[in-house]
Amino acid sequence: MTVTVLAYDTAHPGDTADLAAKLAPFAPERIRKLALLVKTEGNADVNDYSREYGLLSATLALEAKGGPALVARSTFLFSTGCEGAMTPFGYVFIDQADEGAPAAPGGRALAMGCARSRSLLPHEIGRMAHAEIAAATVEAAMRDAGVTRDEVALAIVKTPVQSFQKATVPVDQGRRVTSGHAKAVGALGAGIALGEIERGRLVESDFDADHALHARRAMVFSGAELDCVEVLLLANKQGAAGDLTIHTGFMTDMLDGGAIRRTLAEAGCRLEDGVVVDPAAVVAMLLKVGISPDGRLRGRRTTIRSSHIDMDKHVRAAVSGIVGSILGSTRTFISANTVHQAPPGGGICACIVAPRT
């Protein structure tokens, strides 16, 4: 197993020209599995269909590349929102069969695992069954990657949300599972699988309520376009081939640029005056950061929770500036809402780096 990570740009959510170009050197039959982690642009509101459009377009592109079989071996994780200093783009993770390739010199290298659950029943979404399925899917992805729990660096989880539009019967607005609640449940499930939340102790009344409970190596997304849980798991695996490694850090709040710099430094990147000296060594950068429940930051009021612009957009745009000023790049996968993925207002960052000579 050798994992390659490439970034590709999109001129619009339906654009797959650069994806196709980046995939061109890879023979489809040698791709054991593939994952797309994509930021699409759109208004990121209930009537934004850029994610569905991007998903359909990417599926057609992979089908053109390797037929339905390649699509069946692929995982699609699309997230909307490219505000501020962010470029709409995608990462493609390619796991190639490289029998006989030597293990990474450092002993460990980037490995990936993918898994997809059965379809959730409408009444399961947002409930304990949902959390258990999320946990089982993360565990399946660990098995797929062939890694231990300790080797896991990041579980990227997509989890379904009960869609207003898809509901065939009028949904009581009050009991509707929100996107935030779906993420909460998915994160708790991931935390259980990763051993960060005690399995037997979790009760439904903790969901999106007891925020002391949180995973430490999960980024969770939700979407009305899927009815199952999907996981892309990234780990540093003993004996894997390839020269990439992944490193995870924790941000105390959205202004915690120091945590980003420390994570990069621990990954082996050199920084001068707070800026990465060799940005090309950073193959991928992912952040997920939240805002405290009262919308305050470093003790002062912000408008993040009290403006016409959804709070996630404020967060993504502000964080895009911070990481952009450190990396000198606008190609970072930034997401907001860290419910049960970090303490309230905190965040998680991860970088995949290649050694540079």
Place this chain on the structure above:
Amino acid sequence: MTVTVLAYDTAHPGDTADLAAKLAPFAPERIRKLALLVKTEGNADVNDYSREYGLLSATLALEAKGGPALVARSTFLFSTGCEGAMTPFGYVFIDQADEGAPAAPGGRALAMGCARSRSLLPHEIGRMAHAEIAAATVEAAMRDAGVTRDEVALAIVKTPVQSFQKATVPVDQGRRVTSGHAKAVGALGAGIALGEIERGRLVESDFDADHALHARRAMVFSGAELDCVEVLLLANKQGAAGDLTIHTGFMTDMLDGGAIRRTLAEAGCRLEDGVVVDPAAVVAMLLKVGISPDGRLRGRRTTIRSSHIDMDKHVRAAVSGIVGSILGSTRTFISANTVHQAPPGGGICACIVAPRT
């Protein structure tokens, strides 16, 4: 002349409680002049009246403090938009009569000058007369401060824009003076007054067109609520009393956190790991940054000019993250659109600092 700079918070645009509290120690009769530089929250769109509401509320507060006479000695500069990691707040600049106060030890200290032009006629707005009036008003503010052109650190200029709503006759949409155009003309006028743009060479066809022309020490705002040019000029004046100084720096683009750090360092602030060690020494921080005409940043596409969110909001939010991660504070006055105030995509930052023992 001793200038004091204080920050005050607002719970909403009409809130003046903290302003009144911060002004309480100052006897109105000893205030020679006063200026408010305020960030109000609102949607920052054509139907946002938070600025007018804030202006009316602040005027009533100053009237309650020192009667119409204090209002007459005051300058009001309100700017909308507190996206991202920004706190809605204001700076109050107070110039006190301090006869006999010793000059600053370093020889120079912060001085302020204020000026206001006559009302512009509707046909003047956006034309050469507008630029000339802006230049003359900056020059009047220099005289008011008693400073030379070289001593000027920053001219904050507010300039009128032809309002759609105030037009008594239907305005041809095509010939309407936009907010951006009004800023452009105000900036060119400021550049002339500050000796950065050659007075005799400017022609109307350069307005918002020849972007090689730009001031270097001006931040320009526009507003439909005023019909004249207003200036708050800040300088380091030889022989002034007080211990504050102001320092200006130039950003090559919105991700240029290095420029912010250099400006702070030149002002005497100590930074460790890219973060200011003693943020309380930074009495005020002001930034104005733009985005290149094609919306690209560091060579890559952004959605700053191609989303449903106005580009200035993207910029303010992203920059709020950068400066917030450096200062550890959300109290920074951040504005976007640097037409003729910096090269395209560039910016300007300024800090007022107090010595710390």
Place this chain on the structure above:
Amino acid sequence: MTVTVLAYDTAHPGDTADLAAKLAPFAPERIRKLALLVKTEGNADVNDYSREYGLLSATLALEAKGGPALVARSTFLFSTGCEGAMTPFGYVFIDQADEGAPAAPGGRALAMGCARSRSLLPHEIGRMAHAEIAAATVEAAMRDAGVTRDEVALAIVKTPVQSFQKATVPVDQGRRVTSGHAKAVGALGAGIALGEIERGRLVESDFDADHALHARRAMVFSGAELDCVEVLLLANKQGAAGDLTIHTGFMTDMLDGGAIRRTLAEAGCRLEDGVVVDPAAVVAMLLKVGISPDGRLRGRRTTIRSSHIDMDKHVRAAVSGIVGSILGSTRTFISANTVHQAPPGGGICACIVAPRT
């Protein structure tokens, strides 16, 4: 008692020039009470301060007209949102002392009553105490008008909502009283006072839940800018002077233009081809209409509940077209959200008409 109703336009929310002009003929000492019912323009979102700005401006205008005493005799009801074919404007209701004026020829004429409750305590808002206070305030307004319950045509109720920004302690998002919930409670209170909802049967679990319960002569608004319940009550009072009368009708849904036409016809207006022949006889027109919980209309899906635009804006704009096409005027007070003020998806309309010779 003679009630006069006048409409005045606003160039922006802070504009009171036309209000002052319309009030000019009225000697302040002869104004027994006064009420303003105003539609302000703004984004109608959490960071829209147009209502507060309008309220402050109108208060200053009334103070300029008749001092604090006139302000104390005045009721202010401001509602945001002028989408579609709607003009930002206000109605001013003036109750003049006209001792000896003959009673209306028809026996009944428009009367007005105003009342304001004590400040609600934070823990009361949204609870049974809130409903009881709303009921008591409507009853106080009935006494103020000197009318029986049967004479009441319309109770316009403003009710407080727990503001996120005003909260001094961090508010649990989940337990926050929403604007919709505050309206629900206010409407139930009004329904009790008007005898349309059985007083002893109401329980808190019905609030915004049992939508079979609803008032029939109430329009309820909420606002974070007030902490008490305010009521403007309109009635056709036996023995009142003046020539105005008010008529109320019920709309089955937002497309029910027939109900608007029937209400106008019952008020004595002549219609031809579905259009009012003498629109000047319609002194005031007020509508409040909702959308069904599933967002469907006449059996089909709409985007009213599933777009980035708040549902109330969709409703106001659509209804402005209907009533505008009937009245030939854009000066109608249109509001959305009829929770407990009509059956789900239904609405209420009211017109005040003057006899025309």
Place this chain on the structure above:
Amino acid sequence: MTVTVLAYDTAHPGDTADLAAKLAPFAPERIRKLALLVKTEGNADVNDYSREYGLLSATLALEAKGGPALVARSTFLFSTGCEGAMTPFGYVFIDQADEGAPAAPGGRALAMGCARSRSLLPHEIGRMAHAEIAAATVEAAMRDAGVTRDEVALAIVKTPVQSFQKATVPVDQGRRVTSGHAKAVGALGAGIALGEIERGRLVESDFDADHALHARRAMVFSGAELDCVEVLLLANKQGAAGDLTIHTGFMTDMLDGGAIRRTLAEAGCRLEDGVVVDPAAVVAMLLKVGISPDGRLRGRRTTIRSSHIDMDKHVRAAVSGIVGSILGSTRTFISANTVHQAPPGGGICACIVAPRT
């Protein structure tokens, strides 16, 4: 030639289930040509990709139905914006080979013609060449339908706009062809083809400037997703088979419900109390309405041109109420911006009706 017109609903822009169901009875080989006229939901702003998503999905659906050959015989006209009382839906126009079918009893019946121009060169867009190509494409559609100019009831024209995102070189914002300008040029071209604008007299300086020039039977749309002009032309053709006819009317402004009623009445629909008695007879209803340049309506100010919501959304929502209250249906194709398609502020409406026994 027999034209059938069917409406189909969409649960979201990518949903083609009802389209497929409505097409099921039609054998692909008997479909001579097909056109889709669709309203997609989305934010209708620059970052709304619902139209592109809908277009891709519909193309895949037609390909599944009749292969690439059916797609090649099809015309796709997608328009975004379903605000207010509007259902996201599409009309499918099917022209079937019905050799030997008797001509319509009334002598004339609905006929359709489709045409598509060559790709426009970037420098042609917005210029005279663009207008000429639009005219030629409307003429080609007339030939395709086999109708005379007098038989034409409506030319639905889609015209390209220079996209910011697709520009390979940075586009000067000032010289960018806006959507409004592209529509203006397309409308002038259609007006020439239909004999409503004098061909030899048109000059480029009239484009979006001399609004006295306008077509009378055109609805024009623009889109960045196409680079050619496409036309769907509808006519009442002498000797055509089928029982549908189309009728066009003119609205003086967006509140002109009378014009809608008159058009329906002329088409043979019976109205009572301003409402259509047999709405099922109205097979299709299309409206395009504008707002005057000063944003005033019936002499009063509106916020249509001075709010954060784009003016087209205000117009569509208001008009959806009017037509919905007349038809009792939310399935109407409503569009805004009638530049050169009607006098400023005016509009056009069209209905396709079937005889009812």
